[in-house]
Amino acid sequence: IMTGRKVDEELFEDLEEVLIQADCGVETTLFLVDQLREKARSEKITESTALKEILVDEIISLMDGNADTLKTPQDKPYVIMVVGVNGAGKTTTIGKLAHRFKQENAKVILGAGDTFRAGAIEQLAIWAERTGVELISHQEGSDPAAVAYDAVNAAKARGSDVLILDTAGRLQTKVNLMSELSKVHRVCVRELGRELDEVLLVVDATTGQNALSQGKLFQEAVPLTGIALTKLDGTAKGGIVLALANELKIPVKLVGVGEQYEDLQDFDPKLFATTLFG
Amino acid sequence: NLSSRLQETMRKLRGKGRLSEKDVDEVLREIRLALLEADVNYKVVRDFIALVKERATGHDVLSSLTPGQQVIRIVNEELTQLMGGSQAKLTMSPQAPSVVMMVGLQGAGKTTTTGKLGQMLKKQGHRPLFVACDIYRPAAIKQLQVLGEQLDIPVFTLGEEDPVKIAAAAHRHAQSYNNDIVLIDTAGRLHVDEGLMNELVNIKNEVEPSEILLVVDAMTGQDAVNVAESFNEQLDLGGIVLTKLDGDARGGAALSVKAVTGKPIKFIGVSEKMDGLEAFHPDRMASRILG
Numbered sequence: 258i259m260t261g262r263k264v265d266e267e268l269f270e271d272l273e274e275v276l277i278q279a280d281c282g283v284e285t286t287l288f289l290v291d292q293l294r295e296k297a298r299s300e301k302i303t304e305s306t307a308l309k310e311i312l313v314d315e316i317i318s319l320m321d322g323n324a325d326t327l328k329t330p331q332d333k334p335y336v337i338m339v340v341g342v343n344g345a346g347k348t349t350t351i352g353k354l355a356h357r358f359k360q361e362n363a364k365v366i367l368g369a370g371d372t373f374r375a376g377a378i379e380q381l382a383i384w385a386e387r388t389g390v391e392l393i394s395h396q397e398g399s400d401p402a403a404v405a406y407d408a409v410n411a412a413k414a415r416g417s418d419v420l421i422l423d424t425a426g427r428l429q430t431k432v433n434l435m436s437e438l439s440k441v442h443r444v445c446v447r448e449l450g451r452e453l454d455e456v457l458l459v460v461d462a463t464t465g466q467n468a469l470s471q472g473k474l475f476q477e478a479v480p481l482t483g484i485a486l487t488k489l490d491g492t493a494k495g496g497i498v499l500a501l502a503n504e505l506k507i508p509v510k511l512v513g514v515g516e517q518y519e520d521l522q523d524f525d526p527k528l529f530a531t532t533l534f535g
Numbered sequence: 536n537l538s539s540r541l542q543e544t545m546r547k548l549r550g551k552g553r554l555s556e557k558d559v560d561e562v563l564r565e566i567r568l569a570l571l572e573a574d575v576n577y578k579v580v581r582d583f584i585a586l587v588k589e590r591a592t593g594h595d596v597l598s599s600l601t602p603g604q605q606v607i608r609i610v611n612e613e614l615t616q617l618m619g620g621s622q623a624k625l626t627m628s629p630q631a632p633s634v635v636m637m638v639g640l641q642g643a644g645k646t647t648t649t650g651k652l653g654q655m656l657k658k659q660g661h662r663p664l665f666v667a668c669d670i671y672r673p674a675a676i677k678q679l680q681v682l683g684e685q686l687d688i689p690v691f692t693l694g695e696e697d698p699v700k701i702a703a704a705a706h707r708h709a710q711s712y713n714n715d716i717v718l719i720d721t722a723g724r725l726h727v728d729e730g731l732m733n734e735l736v737n738i739k740n741e742v743e744p745s746e747i748l749l750v751v752d753a754m755t756g757q758d759a760v761n762v763a764e765s766f767n768e769q770l771d772l773g774g775i776v777l778t779k780l781d782g783d784a785r786g787g788a789a790l791s792v793k794a795v796t797g798k799p800i801k802f803i804g805v806s807e808k809m810d811g812l813e814a815f816h817p818d819r820m821a822s823r824i825l826g
C-alpha cells in the first residue's frame with residue numbers, strides 16, 4: 258500500500274483504513290494521519306515510500322518511552338503479578354516467563370492465584386512441571402489473598418530468585434473482582450515489604466477498543482508496570498497498544514507469539530510498526 | 536456516546552429547519568464513528584452507512600421535522616435487521632444422537648460455553664455428553680471434567696488420542712449409552728493454522744455435526760471478520776455464540792461476524808457461571824453497539 262504511489266488524499270484515506278483495521282482506533286488513527294499529512298505538506302513529499310518511513314517513525318516515537326523490557330532484578334525475590342481479562346493468556350504467559358527465567362538459571366516459584374476457574378490450578382501445575390519450577394497452591398475455592406501471602410513468604414523463605422503470581426481472569430467492570438485484585442496486590446506488597454517488580458496486564462492482540470477500558474480500570478485497581486500483548490501470531494495487528502501508549506502511558510514489554518513456552522519475545526517497536534502495514 | 540454526540544450535531548443543524556443531503560452526511564459521519572469505536576469492521580461499516588444513506592436521504596426523512604430522530608430510528612432498524620432474528624435453538628439431527636461442535640480462537644470461551652449448553656440441554660430434558668477433543672492445552676480435559684462433575688454430565692475422553700478418533704468413539708458411546716446430544720469441545724486455534732483447521736474438517740467429516748458453533752469473544756476487534764470468514768468457509772458454520780457480554784465491550788464484532796458469514800448469532804455468554812447463557816436479541820445488541 259505504501260510503495261510507488263502518489264501522495265494524495267486517496268493515499269491518506271487508504272492509510273486510515275489500514276490503521277483502523279489494525280485496531281488503532283479512530284482517535285489515534287486521525288492523530289497519526291493528520292500529523293503525516295502535515296509533514297507531507299511541509300516537507301513537500303510527493304512519493305509514498307518516503308512517507309512510509311515517516312509514518313513508521315511516528316508510530317515508533319508514539320511507542321517510545323512506551324516500550325520497555327522487564328525491570329532488571331535487584332532485590333530477591335523478583336516478584337511479578339499477572340492480571341487481565343478472561344482468556345487473555347495470563348497462565349500461558351507465566352509458563353513462558355518461568356521458562357525464560359529458568360534458562361537464565363534463576364530459581365523460580367509460581368503462585369496459583371486463580372482459585373476460581375475449573376482446572377486453573379492444574380493448568381499452572383503442568384506449566385510448573387514442564388518448566389521445572391516450584392508451585393505454591395491451595396485448594397480450588399480458597400482465598401486468592403491467602404495464596405499470595407503463602408507464595409511471597411515461600412519465595413522469601415526458599416531464597417527464590419523469581420516469584421510469578423497468577424490471578425483469575427476478570428472483566429474490568431466487575432467492581433468486587435477488581436477490589437479483590439487490589440487486596441491481593443496489597444497483601445503481596447505488605448509481605449514483600451516493598452512494591453512489586455512487575456504488575457503485568459495481559460492483553461489479547463485480537464481485542465478491539467475495549468482494551469482502553471481494560472487498561473484504565475486495571476490501572477485503577479493495581480499499579481500496572483507493563484503490558485504483555487498475546488496472540489500476535491494470529492492475523493490481528495494489536496494496534497490497540499498505540500492507544501494504550503498514547504492515552505494511558507502503559508509500556509508494552511512482552512509479546513506472545515504462540516502457545517509453547519519459547520513463544521515469548523521482548524516488545525520491538527520498530528518491528529511492530531513495520532508489521533502494522535504487512 | 537452516540538445519542539449525546541448526535542444531539543450535539545442535530546443542535547447545530549436545528550437552525551436550518553429541514554435537512555439537506557449534506558446534513559445527513561454529517562449525521563452519518565457520527566454514526567460511522569460510533570460503529571468504528573464499537574469495533575464494527577471498517578468495510579462492514581462502509582457498506583452499512585451506504586445502505587443507511589440511501590434510506591436517510593429519502594423524501595420522508597429530509598422533509599421531517601425531527602430528521603435526526605428519523606435517522607437514528609433507521610439506523611436501529613437496519614442494524615437490528617442485519618443482525619438477524621432471535622434463533623436460540625441448536626439444529627438437531629433427524630437421527631439421535633445430534634452432534635454439536637464448539638470451535639473458535641484461543642480463549643474465546645468454548646469450554647465454558649460447552650458447559651453452559653450442557654446445563655441448558657439437561658434442563659430441557661436432554662441427555663448430553665461432553666467430549667474432550669482438546670488434547671493440547673494443559674489441563675483442558677481436566678477443565679471439562681470438572682464442569683461435567685459440577686453439572687452431573689458425563690465426559691467422554693480418550694486422553695491425548697487423535698481428536699478425530701475421540702469424536703468417532705464418543706459418537707458410538709453416545710449411541711450405546713443413550714445420550715441424545717454430543718457436545719464436542721475442541722482446542723482453540725488460529726484460523727490461519729492449516730493443520731489445526733484441517734483437524735476440524737476431519738472431525739466434521741467423521742461425525743457429521745448438525746450444528747457447528749463459532750465461539751467469539753465480544754471484545755474482538757477488526758480481526759473478527761477474518762476469523763469468522765475463515766471458519767465459515769472451511770466448516771460451514773451453523774451459528775455463532777458471542778461471549779463475555781457481561782463486560783463493557785460494545786460488541787461490534789457481532790455485526791461484523793453476521794455481515795460476513797450470514798450465520799445467526801444464537802446465544803450470548805453473560806457470566807463465567809454455568810447458568811450464564813442467554814438467547815441473542817438483535818435489537819438489544821443493536822442499541823449496545825450504537826452506544
Ligand SMILES: Nc1nc2c(ncn2[C@@H]2O[C@H](COP(=O)(O)OP(=O)(O)OP(=O)(O)O)[C@@H](O)[C@H]2O)c(=O)[nH]1
Binds near residue numbers: 342349377424425490
Ligand atoms: N496462538 C496463541 N495462543 C495463545 C497465546 N497466549 C496464550 N494463548 C492461548 O490462549 C488460551 C488462553 O490462555 P490462558 O493462559 O489459559 O489464558 P488466561 O488469561 O490464563 O485465561 P483465564 O485464566 O481463564 O482468564 C490458551 O489456549 C493458550 O494456549 C499466544 O501468544 N498465541
Ligand SMILES: Nc1nc2c(ncn2[C@@H]2O[C@H](COP(=O)(O)OP(=O)(O)OP(=O)(O)O)[C@@H](O)[C@H]2O)c(=O)[nH]1
Binds near residue numbers: 640641648669722803
Ligand atoms: N465473564 C465471562 N467470562 C467468560 C464467559 N465465557 C467464558 N468466560 C471465561 O473466559 C475464560 C476462557 O474460557 P474458556 O472456556 O477456557 O475458553 P476456551 O475457548 O475454551 O479456551 P481455549 O480452549 O484455550 O481456546 C475463562 O476464564 C472463562 O471463565 C462469559 O460469558 N463471561
Ligand SMILES: [Mg+2]
Binds near residue numbers: 347349371426
Ligand atoms: Mg489463567
Ligand SMILES: [Mg+2]
Binds near residue numbers: 645669675721
Ligand atoms: Mg477450551
